[in-house]
Amino acid sequence: MANVRKIKNRPRQDGSVKVSWRATWAGPDGVRQSKNFDLKGEAKAWLDSVSAGLVGGSSTMTVTQLAEAHIANFHGLVRAGARRTGTADGYQSILDTHIRDHKIGRTRLSNLRSPDIQGFLDEVVQSGGSINLARQIRRSLVTWCRFGARRGWLLANPAQACAVEGDGEKADSEPFSLPSKDQLAALVKAATESTNPERDSAVVRILMFGGLRISEALGMADDAAAVRTTGGKLRVKERLDRTHRTLDPPKTKKGQRDVPIGQTTALAVRAWRLKRGPVGHFQHVDGRRERRLMPGRLFPNPKTGEGVWGYEDFIRDCWMPLMRAAGLVMMLPDSKGKNRPVAEFKPHVLRHVAVSLWLAQTPQPKPKKVQELVGHATLKMTMDTYGHLWRDEEEDDAIAQASERLIN
Missing domain, CATH: 1.10.443 (hpI Integrase; Chain A)
Known part of the structure; x- marks a missing residue:
């Protein structure tokens, strides 16, 4: 994935040929980077600096060690009141149950690529894990890699480009049935x-x-x-x-x-x-x-x-x-x-019953008001969950009338 090769440039007017050395390196997201140097030693030095941008200049930090560093930092935020204990426990559970003993957990950050993470997520689903579990693992990996990028241990976030099949369908948007x-x-x-x-x-x-x-x-x-x-x-x-x-x-x-x-x-x-x-x-x-x-x-x-x-x-x-x-x-x-x-x-x-009862009233409360009452973080979450309960009979009638006029 990383190499230094000799480059012969076009001959000059005097017939001499300048030789340079090109260092090429693929980032964690798979994007290749390169830079030319006059000396081979300079090219190798640059390559070492970008491919081992880890703590203490070491290139041996693994995904497991990255996760442990993030969780330790997170516990400090919990003690400061800036984060919740339950979230830290969730990260720890993902690490201990799914990452630590898997080959992805032993992968060095200098070798970590998006296809490695995507293959791991696909494996989770194919081996019987739920879509929601795969999403949780992906979110943890994205968070850990983002943390590593902020610390200078990664130059990019290789987990960001990965996806879980059906990822567009969030848990809150899954249909629910109401009691009679x-x-x-x-x-x-x-x-x-x-x-x-x-x-x-x-x-x-x-x-x-x-x-x-x-x-x-x-x-x-x-x-x-x-x-x-x-x-x-x-x-x-x-x-x-x-x-x-x-x-x-x-x-x-x-x-x-x-x-x-x-x-x-x-x-x-x-x-x-x-x-x-x-x-x-x-x-x-x-x-x-x-x-x-x-x-x-x-x-x-x-x-x-x-x-x-x-x-x-x-x-x-x-x-x-x-x-x-x-x-x-x-x-x-x-x-x-x-x-x-x-x-x-x-x-x-x-x-869900409470929201359905609110929306059964006339006039219906506006979506923003429902979001405030249920405490959703975003209006999109409210609409994904309860959008099918909103009605607009006048608009429905107008659509039906207009569609008929297009033919007559």
Whole structure:
């Protein structure tokens, strides 16, 4: 990929021929570069400098070492509060599970090329990995190589040019099915008749009519819910990390938002607070992995009356009993052939339900308003997910009428 060769130039008028030396090198993105020198030694020196643009002048840094350097730097940003712990864990998981023991992980940066990475991504999919997994791996490699380029360890980002088949179809744009109105009504009824109707009604209504993610509902501080008898507002400023149970800020700035709730949901929250009683501050770990004093949660741990209510505990002790009572549980065989209960839909589906209910109104809220309410980072994400729910009957009628006039 790198070489120095002798170049004979065109003869001069006096008949002499000047000889030069051309150093050629292919960058990490596969683009070839070259430069001419009068001396062979100068050409070799230049070639060594560009092909070994790594830490300490060493050309031995591997993809695994690059990833480790990035993750170590990322943990420093987590401690500074600029990044989230969960993201660092995701990078570490990709490195340990898919990169470290693969030949791509042992590849030196000086030899890393786009076709190497593309072949690796194709291999992930062909060996049974999901499209989403391949996308996650690609995003990690792009991030690591970008980090390496900023440090001067790479002259280009060889992962940037790579793609995953079907990469244009993002996870958020995948079609989803909404429960029927009868199913939703059965869930609301089950919540009002449960062993803890005040709590269950409040959490179901917040998810169904507020469009919160379950992590946002479980991570919400009690003082973030401002309710009155006629309605209220939920201030989303924290989320509960599912794996570590840390209280993190939302993933993006758009995730921090105020969500209005109607009278019935506000009254459900008030009833739950009266039943629950006051909640005090407690010691807990935040997104920086630092232990500090936190205000009480709207939905504290049911067993202790304080702290956080973990996702798995919520599913086991609240969601599945409600789904059973509503007749929304199926018995399906697991990998060992034993039947196990599976809910008809997960709590996150209620977020889609909330948006569909907003868009069923007349007039419909504008896309930008829906983006603000759901906390999407971009308007494109909102339209990719819910664009099919917008309607414009006047425009549809105008199109139909105009198309007929073209023939008559």
